[in-house]
Amino acid sequence: DLAIAPGETVALVGASGSGKSTLINLIARFYAPTAGRITLDDAPLDTLPLAWLRSQLGWVGQHVVLFDDSIAANIAYGQPDAPEAEIRAAARAAHALEFIDALPDGLATRVGANGSQLSGGQRQRIAIARAFLRNAPILLLDEATSALDNASERAVKDALVELRKNRTVVVVAHRLSTIRDADRIVVMAHGRIVEVGDHATLLAAQGAYARLLASGEGLLDTDAVAQ
Structure with a gap:
């Protein structure tokens, strides 16, 4: 069993195919579990109105879905009545406003x-701005694995640090820096949870987590593993 407290950040780690993305898809109710159940405040997810449940979730995935429309419309996707001031505030929080304002048409740019x-970094920040505007209490984050230039990487990372504040976060983590910042790490293998703990405790246990870091499988930055 896995219980996540309000305001807690939980990092899901494991080799490719271990079930990390499946777990966050189950939380979002993209499909139903074949065994067991997932609850929110003790209520089984399948008893909650789907529209209400989705209103409680923010989502930033690896593959950002954007539409051939303005930047403003993409940030406000699902909230078409959002005022421009709130869209700009969300873009600013996502470290996106600087590049947006440098474009000839600003938020109106298609x-x-x-x-x-x-x-790639700009698309990621638009997705993060969308999550800021949604302002949902639960954030599901599937960390991008695509390579970004250093400036974009820093901007995206800083934006995600801000986005995670005061929210319950479940993150499919591919960066050691993200994993170490989590309150708890959940190690998955073959669709099951095999270890739970913080970075130092799991590393000292020399179990599945330590083996995962040693192999580097599914991780993008393992230079500081032993620290």
Whole structure:
């Protein structure tokens, strides 16, 4: 069993195919569990109105979905009546406003099909701005594995640090820095939870987590593993 406290950040780690993304998809009720159950405040998810449940969730995935519309419309996706001041505030919190304001049409700039007119880091920050605007109490984060330049990497990381504040966060983590910042680490293998603890405790136990870090499988930055 795994119980996540309000305001806690839990990092899911494991080799490819271990069940990390499946778990957050189950939380979002994209499909139902075949055994066991998932509850929110003791209420089984399948008893909650789906629209209400989704209103409680923010989502930032590896593959950002953007539409051939303005930046403002993409940030406000699902909230078409959001005022421009709130959209700008969300963009600022996501470290996106600087590049947006540098564009000739600012928030009115069209992003192209699937955001083709933006860089990878810019697309990530638009997705983060969308989550800021949604302001849901629970954040599901599937950390991007695509390589970004150093400046974009820093901007995305700083934006995610801000986004995680005062929220319950479940993150599929691919960066050691993200994993070490979590309150708890959940190690998964073959669709099951095999270890739970913090970085120092799990590393000292020399179990599945330590083996995962030693192999580097599924991780993007393992230089500081032993620290």
